[in-house]
Amino acid sequence: MAIRVAVIGNPNVGKTLIFNNLTGGKAHVGNWPGKTVEKKEGKCVHKGVEMKIIDLPGTYSLTANSIDELVARNYIVEEKPDVVIDIVDSSNLERNLYLTLQLLELEANIVIALNKFDIARDLGYEIDVNELSKLLGIPVVPTVATTKEGMEELRDAVLKAAREKRKKRKIEVSYGKKFDELILKIQRAIENDEELSKKYPTRWLAIKVLEADEEVLKIIDRSPCKHEIVNQLLEMKG
Amino acid sequence: MSKKIREILGEDAEVAFAERRYAVISEILPKVLKGAKPLTRSDMLDKALLNKYLGIPIFLALWWALFRFTFDVSTPFSDLIDMFFSWLGETTSGAIANEQIASFLSDGIFGGLGGVLVFLPPIFFLFLGLAILEDSGYLARAAFVADRIMYKLGLHGKSFIPMLIGFGCNIPGIMATRTIDREEDRILTILVNPLMSCSARLPVYILVSGAVLGGYAAAGVYSMYILGIALAVLMALLFRRVIPYFKGKPSPFILELPMYAKPTLRNTLIHMWERGVLFLKKAGTIIFLGIIVVWLLSSYPWNAVHVEDKFLLENSYLAMFGKTIEPIFRPLGFNWMGAVALFFGFIAKEIVVGTFATLFGLQAEGPEEVIPALKSSGIFTPLTGLAFMAFTLIYLPCIATIGVIYRETNSWKWTLFTVIYELILAYVVAMAIVWIGGLLGYA
Numbered sequence: 001m002a003i004r005v006a007v008i009g010n011p012n013v014g015k016t017l018i019f020n021n022l023t024g025g026k027a028h029v030g031n032w033p034g035k036t037v038e039k040k041e042g043k044c045v046h047k048g049v050e051m052k053i054i055d056l057p058g059t060y061s062l063t064a065n066s067i068d069e070l071v072a073r074n075y076i077v078e079e080k081p082d083v084v085i086d087i088v089d090s091s092n093l094e095r096n097l098y099l100t101l102q103l104l105e106l107e108a109n110i111v112i113a114l115n116k117f118d119i120a121r122d123l124g125y126e127i128d129v130n131e132l133s134k135l136l137g138i139p140v141v142p143t144v145a146t147t148k149e150g151m152e153e154l155r156d157a158v159l160k161a162a163r164e165k166r167k168k169r170k171i172e173v174s175y176g177k178k179f180d181e182l183i184l185k186i187q188r189a190i191e192n193d194e195e196l197s198k199k200y201p202t203r204w205l206a207i208k209v210l211e212a213d214e215e216v217l218k219i220i221d222r223s224p225c226k227h228e229i230v231n232q233l234l235e236m237k238g
Numbered sequence: 239m240s241k242k243i244r245e246i247l248g249e250d251a252e253v254a255f256a257e258r259r260y261a262v263i264s265e266i267l268p269k270v271l272k273g274a275k276p277l278t279r280s281d282m283l284d285k286a287l288l289n290k291y292l293g294i295p296i297f298l299a300l301w302w303a304l305f306r307f308t309f310d311v312s313t314p315f316s317d318l319i320d321m322f323f324s325w326l327g328e329t330t331s332g333a334i335a336n337e338q339i340a341s342f343l344s345d346g347i348f349g350g351l352g353g354v355l356v357f358l359p360p361i362f363f364l365f366l367g368l369a370i371l372e373d374s375g376y377l378a379r380a381a382f383v384a385d386r387i388m389y390k391l392g393l394h395g396k397s398f399i400p401m402l403i404g405f406g407c408n409i410p411g412i413m414a415t416r417t418i419d420r421e422e423d424r425i426l427t428i429l430v431n432p433l434m435s436c437s438a439r440l441p442v443y444i445l446v447s448g449a450v451l452g453g454y455a456a457a458g459v460y461s462m463y464i465l466g467i468a469l470a471v472l473m474a475l476l477f478r479r480v481i482p483y484f485k486g487k488p489s490p491f492i493l494e495l496p497m498y499a500k501p502t503l504r505n506t507l508i509h510m511w512e513r514g515v516l517f518l519k520k521a522g523t524i525i526f527l528g529i530i531v532v533w534l535l536s537s538y539p540w541n542a543v544h545v546e547d548k549f550l551l552e553n554s555y556l557a558m559f560g561k562t563i564e565p566i567f568r569p570l571g572f573n574w575m576g577a578v579a580l581f582f583g584f585i586a587k588e589i590v591v592g593t594f595a596t597l598f599g600l601q602a603e604g605p606e607e608v609i610p611a612l613k614s615s616g617i618f619t620p621l622t623g624l625a626f627m628a629f630t631l632i633y634l635p636c637i638a639t640i641g642v643i644y645r646e647t648n649s650w651k652w653t654l655f656t657v658i659y660e661l662i663l664a665y666v667v668a669m670a671i672v673w674i675g676g677l678l679g680y681a
Contacts (some may be wrong), residue, residue, distance in 0.1 A: 010497070065420075093271060126272040135266050173630045175258045179251075209250040212243045233246045 002043075002050040003162045003165035004079070008072055008103070009087030010096050011016070011058035014115045018087055019055045022212075027055070032071050054081065055235045060095070064215040066111040076108050077200060082162045084108040085154070090120035090127060090142070100136070101173055107201040109165065110138045111157045113150070117142040136171055175207075182236055185206060189228040196223050253278065265424065279499045284379070293383035300376070302460055304367040304663040309444070309456045311357035319359070320607055323352025327599070338670075345599040346533030353524055353595020353608045354588050357441035362514040364437060365406065369509035375503035377402060382495060388471070397427040402435030405463070406513050408639045411436075422484050425647055426474055429656050435463050437517065438587040442567035442630045445591050449612040450623035458624065462631050469663065471631065520586060524638075527591040528582055532556065532596050544580055549601055556597075565676075570629065570668045571622035575615075583636045621675040625668040633664035 003237035008024075009015040019027070032039045056075060057068035064070055076084060086103055088096040092142035094126050095171040112132075114120075120127060139157045142152030163190025174180055186206035191197045196205070196219070209229060218225055265662070269550055287296055297470045331344035346514055381398040388398060398419045404411030411431045418424040426436040435443075447458035478484045510608050536558040537543055560574030560580075583590035591608070598611035612618070618626060632659055634640070644653040 094260075094263055095269060098259055101259050101262065124273040128270045128272070132266070132270040135269060137248065171262070173259055173262050175255055179254070179258075207255065209243065210247065211246070211255055217243065233243065237246050238605065 002052045003083065003158070004054070004081040005053050005083045005085060005158055005162075006054045006056050006075060006079075007056060007087065008056040008076075008099070009113075009115075010060050010089060011088040011179075013058070013087045013096065014145040015058055015087050018113060018115065018143065018151075018154075019053065020136045021148050021151050022051075025055055027064060027201040037067055037071050039191075043153070049095060049159060050160065051155075052069045059099065059181045061099060062106070063140060063211075064213050065088070076103070077107050079202075082109060084110050085108050085113055085158065087113045087115050090114045090117045091123055091125065093127070101171070104136070104138075104165060105173070105204045105207060107203070107204065109161055111154070111161050112136070112138060114140055115145050115152055117134045117150070118144045120224065158173065163238040178236075179210065182210065182232065186210070186229050189225045189232060190220075190223075192228065193223045193225040196225070224226065243324045251281030251471050276427065280375075284495070284496055286380050287376070288382060290386075290485075293379075294387070295381050297383055300371065301463070301655040302459075302479055304364070304371070305460045305463070306456055307438075308364045309459065314364045315359035316356045320356045323348050323355065324607070326351070337544075338537075341393065341535060341537060341600070343409055345596060346530060347538075350529035350592045350596040351532060352583040353440065353527060353599070354521055354529070354592045356608070357444060357588070357591065358514075358517065358521075360440055360444060361437050361517050362510060364440065364579065365450040365510040365513045366506065366573050368406065368513075369506045370501050372498065373433070373506055373509065375496045378495050378644075397423065397474075401426055401434050402432060404431045404436060406437055407491050407516065408436050408635055409642045410435060412639070412642050415646065416475075425652060426477055426484050428643055429477065429652065430470040430474045430644055432630065432639055432656065432660060433473065435466040435631055436587075436638065437513075438520075441516055441588055442652055443611060443627050445594065445608060446618060446623045446627050448609040450618050463628050465628060465667075466631055467666070473663070474661070503641045511616045514622055516644060517588075520588065524586050529592040529596060532578075532582060532589070533600075534595045535559070536597060536600060551597065567640055569672075570625050570665070571619070572617050572626060572629075573617055575617055576626055580629065580633065584637060585628065586638070587630060588638045619680075621672055621680045629664045631660055631665055635660070638639075 007015060007019050012181075019040065019042065023043050026042045027042040031037065031041050037057055042053045044051050044053060049230075054075070055149065059066075059069045060071050060073050062073040075081070084103060086100050088100065100110070100112065114127065114129065114132075117127075117226040122148075127142075129140050129142055139161060141150055141154045141157050144153055175183065183203065183206045186209055187202045190202045190205050200219075205216055205220070209220060220229065245262040286292060290298075308530060310404050327348035330348065331340045334340040334343065368377075371380075381402065384398045397415070400411045400418075401415040402411075403414050408431055415424045415431070418427060439462070443462050444455075447455040451458040473664070490635060491625040493599045536554045538555055539553070543550055545553075554576055557574060560578040561580065563577045564572075564574040567573075572580070575594070579590045579593040582593050592614060595608045598608060598615065635643075640653060640657065643656055645652065647653060
């Protein structure tokens with residue numbers, strides 16, 4: 001069976017170029033169902049394994065505030081691609097890693113492509129790729145999309161990640177003691193709803209509840225765990 | 239549910255969470271990243287161009303330079319095109335015996351179309367200047383500079399890019415609102431977008447201000463663009479306050495600033511061509527048709543209009559129609575010619591110019607240079623000319639824009655609302671110009 005790979009990243013990180021490099025430029029272009037957002041799909045065969053590659057909209061974060069962000073995150077949450085390639089602009093790590101952290105919370109099986117590696121070097125940056133990979137607990141591959149450098153390595157990493165499936169991540173953002181406890185309590189409440197916890201990462205749902213994310217709250221509203229969550233919140237408030 | 243949670247937690251949770259994520263990132267970064275980013279030339283330019291106090295004046299100055307450039311550089315090219323069409327008209331009218339066909343070709347087609355096509359150079363140069371600003375990376379900065387003010391005024395920062403695009407043409411401007419997340423912000427931006435002075439209005443400004451404002455012609459054109467921006471902001475503010483649907487604060491906005499780059503000749507020319515060629519296409523289709531209609535209406539009934547050797551425009555269908563609607567425009571100081579020009583201008587604003595060109599061409603027995611003809615006709619005083627330009631800026635966007643407004647809002651209610659508020663606003667502003675100008679002692 002083909003591996004399903006989603007490509008995501010901030011706008012202007014070279015996502016389209018990497019997508020074209022991976023697929024050889026042959027893409028099926030359509031729209032996401034019912035949305036005016038473009039959907040591109042392509043294929044690639046690496047070491048005898050077929051990969052189906054889906055280009056997700058470029059976004060800075062994964063809130064419910066824009067169609068692009070919703071499309072991207074719904075795909076990852078609901079379709080559960082085998083691997084998500086997170087393309088990161090090496091010359092602007094701080095901003096780009098924000099999306100990476102959110103992808104980690106979504107429990108996606110991430111491979112980071114550290115793109116524009118040449119530009120970062122020209123700007124005087126030295127990035128410790130191994131250390132970054134170790135700290136985040138996910139594979140990191142330096143790439144230069146314009147010259148197709150690192151594409152073989154990226155394909156290898158994707159293949160390997162798909163085989164190993166999801167491992168426990170190193171990093172879990174701590175939101176401070178008060179919120180962490182609350183997140184855990186809400187998470188427990190959500191876990192009582194078996195259907196929900198099978199479909200979605202529960203910690204992510206809990207965080208989004210606290211962020212008052214409209215779409216997630218719609219989901220919670222339909223679940224019996226709703227009352228328990230409200231109770232927890234009221235209790236915290238004292 | 240979401241209301242309840244907000245009540246319990248307040249608005250801060252989301253912000254606190256975002257801060258924590260950035261804190262985690264800043265813990266990671268020093269461990270993996272060495273070598274500080276030197277201050278690039280891009281950063282230094284940004285320090286000046288994005289400066290809190292200098293940003294806006296620099297933007298206005300660059301905009302002014304853009305219009306001076308458009309105005310000054312294009313004049314000789316326009317004169318050449320004008321000479322060509324005059325020659326073409328005179329040659330055909332001399333060579334064809336049938337006077338109806340001769341008039342149709344010389345006054346209708348060559349006169350009217352020539353009158354519009356002389357504005358090809360300014361439009362191309364405007365787009366050339368815009369392309370340079372865009373390709374150099376400045377246009378994105380302009381959006382950033384403006385966002386600070388727009389957000390304070392309760393407008394969405396993302397509205398600014400569709401607005402800037404609106405300077406070229408309102409249609410892509412309105413379509414570009416799709417990037418705005420909240421539907422309310424998006425519709426508000428669509429409603430005020432037609433106030434951005436598109437390139438189709440430029441010929442009208444150049445014609446009228448060239449004819450009546452003398453040395454202040456370029457300033458007159460520039461003032462229309464500023465007026466458009468000011469009105470758009472005012473209207474947006476007003477709608478946000480008054481119409482319950484728009485109540486609420488706009489969502490925050492992230493804008494990525496590309497690095498400054500030297501625009502390449504090739505890309506700049508391609509950009510200019512892609513946009514400018516739309517004007518040519520329009521000239522060949524809808525403007526062409528509009529001009530034929532104006533010629534027909536102004537040349538018939540043939541025997542009443544052409545008495546012996548005289549041309550009596552006053553007897554034409556067009557004059558009859560124009561005089562019927564003239565009373566509406568009389569308080570603004572426009573005569574029936576201005577009235578019909580505006581009437582046909584709603585098909586496409588270039589037709590305002592085409593109408594004048596055809597009318598003067600007919601009266602002068604052959605195509606004439608439109609600007610001097612308008613000047614000597616005495617239709618406009620500097621004051622009513624300015625009012626006419628403002629009216630052209632504000633009233634009904636062209637028919638194609640109305641179509642796009644309907645398609646993008648998917649609502650007849652908003653479409654109709656746009657049409658009506660703009661008609662009223664145009665009238666009020668034009669009236670205010672005439673009235674205030676009168677009070678200040680200008681005729």
